[in-house]
Structures are given as structure tokens and as C-alpha cells.
Amino acid sequence: MDFDISSIEDFTKGVITYAWIIIPILLQALLYYFIGRFLIRVIIDTITKIFSKYEIEASLSIFLLSFLRVVLYVVLILAVASTLGFPITSFLAILGAAGLAVGLALQGSLSNFAGGVLILIFKPFKVGETIEAQGTLGSVEKIDILYTTVRNFDNKVVVIPNGGLANNSITNLSAKPTRRVEMNLGVAYGTDLKKTRQVIIDTLQKDERVLEDPAPVVYFTNFGDSSLDLTVRAWANAADLWPVYWDNMEAIKEAFEANDIEVPFPQRDVNHYFPEGNPAISLNNNQKED
Known part of the structure; x- marks a missing residue:
């Protein structure tokens, strides 16, 4: 079998020429890839330390770091592909169109995602x-x-x-360590308000859960239809708010009973007018005539 020596030499020269062209490009692409990986690792480690310093919520930290890592690797792959001569313009156009379509389809989820980020950051x-x-x-x-x-x-x-x-x-409701307990009470007209106020204060001071500072106060707030209306304000630890309210409402009721302080119920005075006179007088007159 005859071989054309000149053809083999031409092929060899072509391979060598192509190798001299492609090898530097491959080396450049590999260099970009490894440098990019190193930079991505540095960026991720730096941001991880920042999140740890500012005590960013763990779930948000993991999500953001994963998302950032994916974005950085996509950018790195595109840069390497561009170095190798791949046309990335069309790919970017397709990627942008796909991103727009996904964004329109997931508007509600994206709104929830943005809200979650804000909640986890600002707490x-x-x-x-x-x-x-x-x-x-x-x-x-x-x-x-x-x-x-x-x-x-x-x-x-x-x-x-x-x-x-x-x-x-x-x-x-839990942001502050203490909360104000507010109770609205009513006593009968004619009640000694100074005595009532002292009875309420004494009752509250018996409860160790009621804070001394700010001190409990009792205000006369309104002339009601059937009662003199009082507002009682005391402070307690946030966890004790409702137990303090319920227990002291009952304790104040018992203290009122022990001190003869009346808690009124709604009352109405009804006056009946007879335009033709008092029927009782008319009836008596009729009986005398008979």
C-alpha cells in the first residue's frame, strides 16, 4: 500500500499548527477556571464570616450562600466558554427570556421570597x-x-x-420584657373613691408579680350610666401578663366585697305619665259617687 509522504507531512504540520493555536486557549481557559474557583471560595468564605458576625438567620444564610455560589459558578462557566470561543450571546438571550418567564409565573413566590429575606435580615x-x-x-x-x-x-x-x-x-407582643396590665372597673355612685383606690392598690401590691416600678395607678375616667368608671394600670413581666390580669380581677372583686364597695349593675327609672289624670284618683272618685 502506497502512502503519500507529502500528505502525511501536511497533516502533521496542520495538527501542530492547530495545537499551537488551541493549547494556549485551553491553558488560558483552565487558568481562568482555577482562578475563578479560588475567587469564589474566597468570596463565599468572606460572606460567611460577615453573616456569622452579624448573626444572620441560619436558614437565610444557607439559602443566600447557595444562591450566590450558583450565580458565581454560572458566571465562571460563561467566562470559560467565551474564552474557548463558544457563542454565549444567544445563550444569554435564552437565559434572560427564561428568567423573565419564570419571574412572571412566580410573582407571588418572589414577593414571599423578598419578604422572607427582609424579615430574616431586619428581624x-x-x-x-x-x-x-x-x-x-x-x-x-x-x-x-x-x-x-x-x-x-x-x-x-x-x-x-x-x-x-x-x-x-x-x-x-414579646419584644419588650414587661407589659402593662389594664383593668376597667366600675363602682356605684356615692362610693368613696379614695377608699376604693387604696383598696385596689393594696390588693395589687400583695401580688409579687406586679412590678413596683412603674407603680400601679388607679384613675377615675368616666361618669357611666350606672357607675363611676375606673381604669387600673399595673406593670408585669410579659410572661405574667394574663395570669396577673385574671388573678387580680378576682382578688379586687373579693376586696370590694370585704370593704362593702358596691359594683353596680345597669338600672333604669321608669316614669309613667297619664294625660287624663291619676287612674287611682279617678277610681276613688267613681267609688264615692256610687
Whole structure:
């Protein structure tokens, strides 16, 4: 079998020429890849330390780091592909169109995601605290990136989208260590208010859960239809709020009874007018005539 030596030499020269062209490009791509991996590792480690320093919520930290890692590796792969001569313009256009379509389809989820990020960063409430939001009052059991789980006081679990939580008012009932206990009472007209006030204060001071500072106060607030209305304000630790309220309402009621302080009930005076005179007088007159 005859071989064309000149053809083999041409092929060899072509391979060598192509190798001299492609090898530097491959080496450049590999260099970019390893440098990019190193930079990604440095960036992720730096951001991890920042999250740890500022005590970013663990679930948010994990999610953001994973998301950032994916984005950085996509950028690195595109850079390496561009170095190798692959056309990435069309790929970027397709990726942008797909991202727009997904964004439109997941508007609600993206809103919840943004709300979750804001909640986990700014921490208007934490797990274990009691909040009132979106018509729900209860204890926060879990904060996810999309939803917050709240258990209300009759043991129902309510899952609230974070988008609504982040864009509406939230009342955090556990943010402060102390809470004010407020009781509205009524006593009968004619009651000695100074005596009543002292009886209430003495009753509250017997409860060790009632704080001395700020001291309990009793205000006369209104002339009611059937009573003199009083507002009682005392302070207690947040965890003792309702026990202090319930126990002292009963204790004040017993103290009123012991000190002959009347708690009135609604009363009405009814006057009946007879335009033709008093029927009793008319009846007596008729009897005399007979």
C-alpha cells in the first residue's frame, strides 16, 4: 500500500499548527477556571464570616450562600466558554427570556421570597415570640424563606406568606420584657373613691408579680350610666401578663366585697305619665259617687 509522504507531512504540520493555536486557549481557559474557583471560595468564605458576625438567620444564610455560589459558578462557566470561543450571546438571550418567564409565573413566590429575606435580615420578630399580624395572634414557630408558621392560642397552626407580613404592620407582643396590665372597673355612685383606690392598690401590691416600678395607678375616667368608671394600670413581666390580669380581677372583686364597695349593675327609672289624670284618683272618685 502506497502512502503519500507529502500528505502525511501536511497533516502533521496542520495538527501542530492547530495545537499551537488551541493549547494556549485551553491553558488560558483552565487558568481562568482555577482562578475563578479560588475567587469564589474566597468570596463565599468572606460572606460567611460577615453573616456569622452579624448573626444572620441560619436558614437565610444557607439559602443566600447557595444562591450566590450558583450565580458565581454560572458566571465562571460563561467566562470559560467565551474564552474557548463558544457563542454565549444567544445563550444569554435564552437565559434572560427564561428568567423573565419564570419571574412572571412566580410573582407571588418572589414577593414571599423578598419578604422572607427582609424579615430574616431586619428581624421584626423571632421564633418563640408572640405576634399579631394578618388577623392572627399567636406564637411564631418557624420562619422559612417563603412562609412564617404561627401557632395561635387555641393550638391552630397558621401559615402566613412572608410577602404579606413584610408589607403590613406587625405587632410584636414579646419584644419588650414587661407589659402593662389594664383593668376597667366600675363602682356605684356615692362610693368613696379614695377608699376604693387604696383598696385596689393594696390588693395589687400583695401580688409579687406586679412590678413596683412603674407603680400601679388607679384613675377615675368616666361618669357611666350606672357607675363611676375606673381604669387600673399595673406593670408585669410579659410572661405574667394574663395570669396577673385574671388573678387580680378576682382578688379586687373579693376586696370590694370585704370593704362593702358596691359594683353596680345597669338600672333604669321608669316614669309613667297619664294625660287624663291619676287612674287611682279617678277610681276613688267613681267609688264615692256610687
